[in-house]
Amino acid sequence: MKRWVIAALVLTFIPSSLFAVxxxxxxxxxxxxTVVETSRVDGAMIIRDRFGTKKSSFISYSRGTDDMLVEFTxxxxxxxxxxxxxxxxxxxxxxxxxxxxxxxAALKESVIGSDMSYEDMxxxxxxLSTYRVTLEGTEEVEGHSCYRVSMKAKSGNVPYYRxxxxxxxxxxxxxxVHKFSRSGKLLKNITIKEIREVSGRHVPVRMVLxxxxxxxxxxxxxxRDMKIDIPLDAGLFSLEELSW
Amino acid sequence: xxxYRIAARNIRRNKRRSVLSCxxxxxxxxxxxxxxxxxxxxxxxxxxxxxxYYTGEIRVQHSDYERYDYLxxxxxxxESFRELVREIETHEAVSLVSPRIGFPAAVYRDEExxxxxxxxxxxxxxxxxxDLDSHLMEGRVPDEGRNExxxxxxxxxxxxxxxxxxxxxxxxxxxxxxxxxTFLVTGLVRLPVGELNGAWILAPLDRVxxxxxxxxxxxxxxxxxxxxxxxxxxxxxxxxxxxxxxAKELTFRTWQEGNTSYGFxxxxxxxxxxxxxxxxxxxxxxxxxTTMMVVFERVREIGTIGAxxxxxxxxxxxxxxxxxxxxxxxxxxxxxxxxxITIPLTFTGIDLSSALQGVSFEVSNRIYPSVNPGLTVxxxxxxxxxxxxxxxxxxxxxxxxxxxxxxxxI
Numbered sequence: 001m002k003r004w005v006i007a008a009l010v011l012t013f014i015p016s017s018l019f020a021v022x023x024x025x026x027x028x029x030x031x032x033x034t035v036v037e038t039s040r041v042d043g044a045m046i047i048r049d050r051f052g053t054k055k056s057s058f059i060s061y062s063r064g065t066d067d068m069l070v071e072f073t074x075x076x077x078x079x080x081x082x083x084x085x086x087x088x089x090x091x092x093x094x095x096x097x098x099x100x101x102x103x104x105a106a107l108k109e110s111v112i113g114s115d116m117s118y119e120d121m122x123x124x125x126x127x128l129s130t131y132r133v134t135l136e137g138t139e140e141v142e143g144h145s146c147y148r149v150s151m152k153a154k155s156g157n158v159p160y161y162r163x164x165x166x167x168x169x170x171x172x173x174x175x176x177v178h179k180f181s182r183s184g185k186l187l188k189n190i191t192i193k194e195i196r197e198v199s200g201r202h203v204p205v206r207m208v209l210x211x212x213x214x215x216x217x218x219x220x221x222x223x224r225d226m227k228i229d230i231p232l233d234a235g236l237f238s239l240e241e242l243s244w
Numbered sequence: 245x246x247x248y249r250i251a252a253r254n255i256r257r258n259k260r261r262s263v264l265s266c267x268x269x270x271x272x273x274x275x276x277x278x279x280x281x282x283x284x285x286x287x288x289x290x291x292x293x294x295x296x297y298y299t300g301e302i303r304v305q306h307s308d309y310e311r312y313d314y315l316x317x318x319x320x321x322x323e324s325f326r327e328l329v330r331e332i333e334t335h336e337a338v339s340l341v342s343p344r345i346g347f348p349a350a351v352y353r354d355e356e357x358x359x360x361x362x363x364x365x366x367x368x369x370x371x372x373x374x375d376l377d378s379h380l381m382e383g384r385v386p387d388e389g390r391n392e393x394x395x396x397x398x399x400x401x402x403x404x405x406x407x408x409x410x411x412x413x414x415x416x417x418x419x420x421x422x423x424x425x426t427f428l429v430t431g432l433v434r435l436p437v438g439e440l441n442g443a444w445i446l447a448p449l450d451r452v453x454x455x456x457x458x459x460x461x462x463x464x465x466x467x468x469x470x471x472x473x474x475x476x477x478x479x480x481x482x483x484x485x486x487x488x489x490x491a492k493e494l495t496f497r498t499w500q501e502g503n504t505s506y507g508f509x510x511x512x513x514x515x516x517x518x519x520x521x522x523x524x525x526x527x528x529x530x531x532x533x534t535t536m537m538v539v540f541e542r543v544r545e546i547g548t549i550g551a552x553x554x555x556x557x558x559x560x561x562x563x564x565x566x567x568x569x570x571x572x573x574x575x576x577x578x579x580x581x582x583x584x585i586t587i588p589l590t591f592t593g594i595d596l597s598s599a600l601q602g603v604s605f606e607v608s609n610r611i612y613p614s615v616n617p618g619l620t621v622x623x624x625x626x627x628x629x630x631x632x633x634x635x636x637x638x639x640x641x642x643x644x645x646x647x648x649x650x651x652x653x654i
């Protein structure tokens with residue numbers, strides 16, 4: 001009896017944080033869910049601006065966190081490809097005799113007029129290696145209970161100095177992301193509208209991205225079909241393959 | 245002795261005084277003649293550059309284009325432009341019609357990005373419209389149907405390319421996509437406007453239409469008129485007469501409209517007129533002061549000639565004539581000097597390339613002043629008139645002094 005009383009008293013006074021999940025663990029689980037060995041995505045972008053709406057389609061391949069190849073299949077972007085390897089980003093156009101390496105200020109340009117920049121396509125480094133993360137609390141987003149995690153860059157060499165993510169407490173995918181400049185100005189707003197289970201993982205299949213600087217514009221990213229952990233040709237993510 | 249002879253003798257009697265008065269008048273008139281020539285030259289140059297490279301004498305665009313001009317809205321285009329060009333060419337006042345597509349270009353070379361401005365043109369028309377052959381420094385004009393381009397010499401130097409090299413140009417398409425093409429540089433042009441030398445890529449219209457995915461359409465049509473034709477009148481007639489449905493969606497704007505550089509020059513003209521007035525007032529002040537000094541220095545003389553029987557009216561007329569002579573001589577010298585400085589510069593020009601470096605202004609690097617006959621004559625007449633009139637008050641006051649009192653003064 002005495003032992004039970006002592007145990008109850010001890011448990012009452014142990015700090016509750018010893019039982020709560022940490023910000024690092026949340027982000028680690030998020031990345032485990034989102035990073036795949038390989039993938040193939042058949043997708044589309046619906047780009048809205050002051051002049052109207054445009055739809056573009058693409059097929060993208062990825063390998064790990066570094067390699068990605070996007071091939072546009074819509075008529076307006078016919079033949080255009082984007083290749084990412086480690087920290088380099090290359091563009092290919094059928095009538096250009098050289099591939100274009102995007103760097104410096106050019107990375108801030110919009111991808112085919114969307115709210116996504118070429119800079120948004122770079123990275124590949126893990127969030128924990130790039131940002132210091134802090135768990136700020138829990139909130140409900142789009143009807144889902146989420147951890148609100150704030151991130152501050154460890155160095156200045158990132159597209160967004162600060163980010164706030166709302167990460168599902170059960171599924172460990174994000175439902176919303178806000179990206180900020182160093183001065184605290186909101187630059188990008190990402191909202192997940194729909195998720196689907198693919199090969200045991202929950203993946204976003206409809207996402208809205210807004211560039212708040214552009215104003216009066218938004219881009220819907222839609223995943224029509226996705227395959228995960230499929231065999232991909234080793235040479236797929238090479239400059240030679242880009243111009244083939 | 246006639247008053248005019250007395251006045252002429254009096255001027256010669258005190259050369260120092262006369263030279264001082266003449267110098268003041270001459271300096272003011274010379275400045276006005278030169279600056280009016282410079283401004284006229286600049287205005288003419290600006291008009292020529294605007295008409296040739298930027299707006300034509302009449303510029304045809306989609307009616308919403310100017311509102312979104314800063315976004316380069318290629319979708320606000322002129323479709324079926326060939327039919328429209330044929331209709332415009334039938335107007336008796338129209339000399340040349342140039343369909344164009346302008347687009348922002350990012351040039352990639354040796355992994356560096358250079359920002360430029362691309363212009364798709366019909367080179368058959370453009371050779372005459374821009375007098376390209378006289379500006380071609382090396383190479384040849386591109387052929388239609390080929391991925392070839394002319395570069396401004398400044399841009400070529402910045403990129404580090406010459407005739408025979410290739411450049412890859414990326415741009416935004418009509419539907420806000422992205423596309424790129426590699427051009428062969430067939431030649432370099434040295435255009436009169438420094439800004440264009442450092443930015444322009446001239447490519448065949450059909451290749452640019454393909455690059456920006458515009459189909460068979462253009463973003464603007466520039467029109468040059470026959471000598472003496474009125475741009476305003478012709479623009480209104482074209483607007484009214486064109487039968488195509490699309491013409492109703494278009495605006496026909498003259499080169500003076502919607503262009504801030506020309507508005508700046510016009511404003512500069514008004515400022516210049518104000519400065520001219522200031523010069524005249526300044527010169528008038530000097531003339532008045534000098535004349536007053538002359539009069540008060542010669543009070544005893546005035547008393548003497550008054551005692552000898554010259555009436556007050558004759559005394560005033562005498563001093564008036566003296567001032568008039570000084571005005572004529574000073575203004576004549578000023579006009580001669582002003583024209584003398586201007587004429588050589590009409591051939592050599594004034595090099596503004598250093599002053600205009602980094603400045604976006606549609607004025608050539610070299611300005612050729614042009615004597616403004618009207619303003620030159622006005623400056624002469626005005627100076628003479630001011631000199632004459634400026635003498636009336638002090639001479640009138642001096643003439644009212646009693647001869648006996650005047651003879652007692654020192």
